[in-house]
Amino acid sequence: MENKKQWNEEDYAPLPLRDANFTTISGEELEPLYTPHDLEDMDYDRDLGYPGRFPFTRGVQPNMYRGRLWTMRQFSGFGSVEDTNQRYKFLLEKGQTGLSVAFDMPTIMGRDSDDPRAEGEVGRCGVAVDSLQDMENLFSGIPLNEITTSMTINGPACVLLAFYLCVGEEQGASLEELGGTIQNDILKEYIAQKSWIFPPRPSMRIITDILAFCSRKVPRWNTISISGYHIREAGSTAEQELAFTMADGFAYIEAGIEAGLNVDEFAPRFSFFFNSHTDFFEEIAKFRAARRIWARHMKDRYGAKDPRSWMLRFHTQTAGCSLTAQQPENNIVRTAFQALSAILGGTQSLHTNSMDETLALPSEKAVEIALRTQQIIAHETGSTNVIDPLAGSYFIEALTNRMEEQAEAYFRRIEELGGVMAAIDKGFFQREIADAAYRYQREIEKGERVVVGVNFFQNPEEELSMDLLKIDPATEKKQRERLAKLRSARSASEVDRALEALRQGAEGDANLMPLIIDCARSYCTEGEIIDTLRGVFGEYHENILF
Amino acid sequence: MTRTARILIAKPGLDGHDRGAKVVARGLADAGYEVIYTGLHQTPEQIAEAAVQEDVNAVGLSILSGAHMTLFPRVLELLKEKGAEDIMVFGGGIIPPADIEALSTQGVAAIFTPGTPISAIVSFLDDIVPSRL
Numbered sequence: 001m002e003n004k005k006q007w008n009e010e011d012y013a014p015l016p017l018r019d020a021n022f023t024t025i026s027g028e029e030l031e032p033l034y035t036p037h038d039l040e041d042m043d044y045d046r047d048l049g050y051p052g053r054f055p056f057t058r059g060v061q062p063n064m065y066r067g068r069l070w071t072m073r074q075f076s077g078f079g080s081v082e083d084t085n086q087r088y089k090f091l092l093e094k095g096q097t098g099l100s101v102a103f104d105m106p107t108i109m110g111r112d113s114d115d116p117r118a119e120g121e122v123g124r125c126g127v128a129v130d131s132l133q134d135m136e137n138l139f140s141g142i143p144l145n146e147i148t149t150s151m152t153i154n155g156p157a158c159v160l161l162a163f164y165l166c167v168g169e170e171q172g173a174s175l176e177e178l179g180g181t182i183q184n185d186i187l188k189e190y191i192a193q194k195s196w197i198f199p200p201r202p203s204m205r206i207i208t209d210i211l212a213f214c215s216r217k218v219p220r221w222n223t224i225s226i227s228g229y230h231i232r233e234a235g236s237t238a239e240q241e242l243a244f245t246m247a248d249g250f251a252y253i254e255a256g257i258e259a260g261l262n263v264d265e266f267a268p269r270f271s272f273f274f275n276s277h278t279d280f281f282e283e284i285a286k287f288r289a290a291r292r293i294w295a296r297h298m299k300d301r302y303g304a305k306d307p308r309s310w311m312l313r314f315h316t317q318t319a320g321c322s323l324t325a326q327q328p329e330n331n332i333v334r335t336a337f338q339a340l341s342a343i344l345g346g347t348q349s350l351h352t353n354s355m356d357e358t359l360a361l362p363s364e365k366a367v368e369i370a371l372r373t374q375q376i377i378a379h380e381t382g383s384t385n386v387i388d389p390l391a392g393s394y395f396i397e398a399l400t401n402r403m404e405e406q407a408e409a410y411f412r413r414i415e416e417l418g419g420v421m422a423a424i425d426k427g428f429f430q431r432e433i434a435d436a437a438y439r440y441q442r443e444i445e446k447g448e449r450v451v452v453g454v455n456f457f458q459n460p461e462e463e464l465s466m467d468l469l470k471i472d473p474a475t476e477k478k479q480r481e482r483l484a485k486l487r488s489a490r491s492a493s494e495v496d497r498a499l500e501a502l503r504q505g506a507e508g509d510a511n512l513m514p515l516i517i518d519c520a521r522s523y524c525t526e527g528e529i530i531d532t533l534r535g536v537f538g539e540y541h542e543n544i545l546f
Numbered sequence: 547m548t549r550t551a552r553i554l555i556a557k558p559g560l561d562g563h564d565r566g567a568k569v570v571a572r573g574l575a576d577a578g579y580e581v582i583y584t585g586l587h588q589t590p591e592q593i594a595e596a597a598v599q600e601d602v603n604a605v606g607l608s609i610l611s612g613a614h615m616t617l618f619p620r621v622l623e624l625l626k627e628k629g630a631e632d633i634m635v636f637g638g639g640i641i642p643p644a645d646i647e648a649l650s651t652q653g654v655a656a657i658f659t660p661g662t663p664i665s666a667i668v669s670f671l672d673d674i675v676p677s678r679l
Contacts, residue, residue, distance in 0.1 A: 105560035105611050109587075117589070120616025121560055194562030194586055234565050321565070325660045358660045359642045361612075434568055441569050445663045454661040468642050471612065544585040546568035 004035050021448055025279035026237035027439070028402070034394035042397060047292070051387050055295040057288050057400070058388035059346045060311040065384035069097075070342075071349040072374045073150060075317065077102030077127035078361045079475045081138040084127040088142060090364060094371050098349060099142070099149040102126035103160070108195045110156040110534070112527030113479040122476035125361070130483055130527065132520045135163035136170065145173035149180040150225065150315065150349075155197030157184035158206050158512060159529050162520040165218065179220035181271055181315075184210060185227045187248040187420060190542070191429040193230040197530060200421055202537035206512060207252065208259035211266040213513035222271040224252055225315065231429075232275035233321045235437020238282050241275060242403055243410035244429055246293050250411075251420040253302055267298065268308035276338040276345075277319040283338070284390060285399035287345025290314070293404055315349035316342035323358045326462065327453035331355035336373050343383050344390055350374060360468040427545050434546060483525065490523040498522040499532045506536040551675040552602040556584040556593045558621065561611035566638060566660075570606065573664030579671065590617060594624035597633050603675040604655075606667075607637035614641050614649070622653050634674055638662065 012032060023029055031038075042048075049055055052062030061067060074096050077084045088099055104126040106118035112130045113122045122128050129135055139149075144167060153160045161182050168178040186203040189196040196203070207224065214221045228245035236244065249270065256266045272290065276283050294312035298304045318338035323331045332355050339352050352370040354362035362370070377383055390396045417423040424430075443449040450456045498519040505515045512533075519529050555571040557564055564586060575581040582600050584593060597605045605625075609617055618637065625633050638658040641649070646657045656670055 105613070109560045111560070117560060120613040120620075121611060124612030125561075125610075194564060233563075235569075323660075358640065360640070434572075437565050437569055438572050441573070441664065445665060451661070455663070464643050542585065544583060546571045546583050 004033070004037065007033075021443075021450075024238070024282040025277060025449070026239060026282060028239070028282065034398050036394060038394050038398040039401075042401070047401075048391060048397075054299065054307065054310055056291040056311055058391055060291065060313055060348070064346060064387040065343075065378075066387070069378050069384065070347050071098035071148070071315075072096045072371060073098035073100045073315065073349045073351055074367060074371060075100040075102050075152065075351045076362070076367070077104075078125075078469065079123040079127065079471050080478060081127055081129065081134045083123075083472065083475075085138055085140055085142070087364075091367065091371065092142075092147075094368055095375060096371055097147075099147055100351060101138075101149065101151045101153075103151075103153055104128045107156070107160075107526060108153065110159075110197045110526060110530030112483060112525050113476065114483050115527055119476075122479050123471055128475065128479050129160065129163070130479065131486055131523055131525045132163050132166050133486055133523060134482075135160075135167050139167055139171075143173075144168040144171055145177045148220075150183075150222075151180065152183045154183055154186055154189050154193070154195050155203070156526055156530050157182040158210060158516050159520070159526050161210065161221075162513065162517045163526075166517065166520050175218045176220070178218060181222035181225050182210075183225045183227060183273070185224050185248065185252075185273075187251060187424070188227050188230055188245070190424045190540070191231060191244065191248075192234040192236075192433060193227075194542070196540045197534065198537040199540045200424070202533075203540075204255050206533075208255055208261070209511045209513055211256050211269075212259070212261060213511055214269065215261070215265045219269075221269060222313075223266065223269050225271050225273045226252065227273040229273050229275040229317050231433065232277060232319065234433045235321075235440060236433045237436050238277065238279070238286050239403060239406045240410070240432055240436060242286050242290055242293075243407040245272065245274070246290065246297075246407060247411060247414050247420050249294065250297060250302075253298070257302070263298075263302050263304045264306040264309050267302075267304055268306060268311075271348075272312055272314035274314055274316050274342075274347075275319050276316045276342040276347075278322050278334055278338060280337055280341050281396060281399060283341040284345045285396055285403050287314070287316075287342070287347065288388075288396075288400045289403040289407065291346070292400070293407055313348045315351070316345075316347040317351040318342070318353045320353055320357060323353060323355070324451060324453050325358040327459060328355045328358065328464075328466065330453055331357075332369055332373070335370060336377070339373055340377055340381075340383065343377055346388060356466055356468055359464070359466070360470075363467060363469045365467070427543060430545060486523060486525070494522040495519075495524050495528070498524055499528060502529065503532050503536060506533055550578070550580050551604075551671070552580045552582065552600060553671065553675075554582050554584065554593070554597050554600055554602040554605045556588055556596070556605060556607050557586045558588050558590055558593055558607055558609060558617040559611055559613045560587060561609060561613070562586055563610040564608070566610070567606075567608035570608070570638070570664060570667060574668065574671070577664070577668045590620040590624055593621055594628060594630070597625060598628050598630050602633060604634040604636060604671060607635065607639075609637065609639040609641070612640065614639065615645060618649050618654055619652055636667075636670070
């Protein structure tokens with residue numbers, strides 16, 4: 001320690017510094033140098049341990065990428081199910097190893113393509129799925145017992161899950177064979193992504209119904225993808241992303257327990273979803289801290305006995321909000337570094353953004369480059385040879401420790417506010433996020449934070465010359481026609497019977513999943529199923545703040 | 547007599563991405579405008595109605611869902627129907643250059659793409675709307 005003090009006084013401090021910001025992108029102050037002194041209170045076995053063992057700081061599988069690479073899982077969907085089915089086959093052919101479905105806004109919000117509120121929105125930011133028939137066509141020629149699928153869907157997750165399971169069974173798979181994930185994380189919707197439908201209490205009931213159903217019937221299904229990605233995209237810092245995500249996770253654990261489930265029945269199938277932003281080391285520390293925090297709370301606070309309940313498995317997406325519309329090819333570089341962070345952080349699954357996403361949904365060329373980025377990291381950089389290669393770095397461990405401490409401080413604040421739901425009601429998360437977003441924007445405008453191509457290193461005469469993806473303008477009309485045909489072809493009495501049974505179930509305390517599956521098989525549309533539930537549960541309205 | 551210029555920032559359609567709208571709303575408020583933020587999931591009808599009720603000088607639409615070619619024209623149309631053509635319409639979001647051109651032809655005064663500093667939006671509004679106090 002004396003040596004560092006001496007080094008600092010004699011060598012470092014007298015030198016002039018560049019006119020630059022030496023904080024992390026989240027605004028965290030950093031020392032110029034880290035030494036063993038920074039890790040004096042650490043205990044290897046207690047704080048790091050071994051991969052696949054508590055507290056899992058170094059990874060959740062004993063052999064990590066030596067055993068199996070992360071799943072290369074590109075979030076994808078646009079236009080009609082035929083358009084998207086074609087894109088899925090393209091991506092699989094290029095070497096992706098898992099599917100990930102992006103739905104359009106009407107589907108996300110529980111509305112059919114012929115709903116008046118859907119006008120102009122059908123197939124625009126994702127694929128339009130109105131019924132089991134659409135789902136059948138979405139996965140046409142793709143055997144669901146041979147691949148896992150993640151579906152980014154929240155309010156209507158129960159419906160899309162039902163559609164998927166029905167398609168799997170129609171293809172000849174058993175429910176035990178089907179593997180995948182539904183995002184199904186309603187708390188972060190109220191906080192950040194804003195694609196809610198129902199108010200909190202009925203939303204949590206639907207979620208606990210899904211937990212109970214899947215733990216018994218669909219054991220390979222990840223029932224929630226507890227997400228920080230959207231919280232970060234909305235403008236939070238890395239510390240907030242970590243803390244708020246973990247807090248949401250704990251809230252779901254408590255909800256499951258309150259619903260009468262044993263924690264080890266459902267916790268092993270919780271998964272997580274983090275952002276990978278551009279501050280390289282901060283992100284790696286965040287992922288490692290997340291694993292340790294989850295393990296400690298699950299074992300010590302919630303008394304989970306199954307080690308799988310202590311393991312935080314996660315998917316990562318590189319940061320959409322970091323991409324620039326200016327000089328878009330630079331986004332390939334940003335995405336590559338962000339992907340590497342995720343891998344050095346031990347992610348189980350990864351989506352890499354395409355360079356053109358500030359302008360449109362990914363073109364074939366752009367998404368191929370994004371996928372190749374993962375493959376180059378996997379096979380050319382040597383990053384997968386050694387497990388948790390940055391462990392022991394004075395800086396990385398100090399930052400990991402600091403992030404855990406800050407998360408714990410946030411947990412205490414949330415508890416003081418009465419828990420996650422109460423904090424949402426009080427606008428706590430929303431305000432933290434809005435303040436962080438504004439602060440970041442101010443830093444950029446004052447030139448305190450550099451974004452290449454945007455506020456420095458600009459090309460003022462730049463003209464875009466990329467071929468962007470265009471959504472077929474006939475999509476909406478075709479989808480409406482398809483719906484009209486479906487409504488006349490199916491059995492109206494079956495539809496009515498199924499929806500009525502669902503309504504009654506919703507008013508009581510039946511598990512909704514079998515009833516929704518029944519509706520799905522009768523070709524009730526998503527809108528009809530959600531409208532039925534809306535009739536019972538009502539709609540959520542947020543308090544406006546900015 | 548000059549009055550403080552009033553701006554409506556709106557989120558039309560089903561899109562829930564509100565980071566940009568909120569940052570712009572706050573930035574414009576800090577710059578001295580009176581800002582009304584509609585919140586999410588507004589129909590074009592609700593937006594046009596609010597614009598007239600709140601007697602704003604300009605309406606800023608934020609659209610990241612790809613539905614801009616339906617929603618911008620609809621808002622323009624409704625403002626015209628209400629005899630409120632003097633309310634200027636601008637916006638931002640995920641909008642490719644070809645569509646920006648098309649919207650401009652239809653009467654959208656400006657589209658601010660990702661990376662636009664708030665100061666640019668303030669300058670633009672300062673030029674376009676009546677003087678601020």
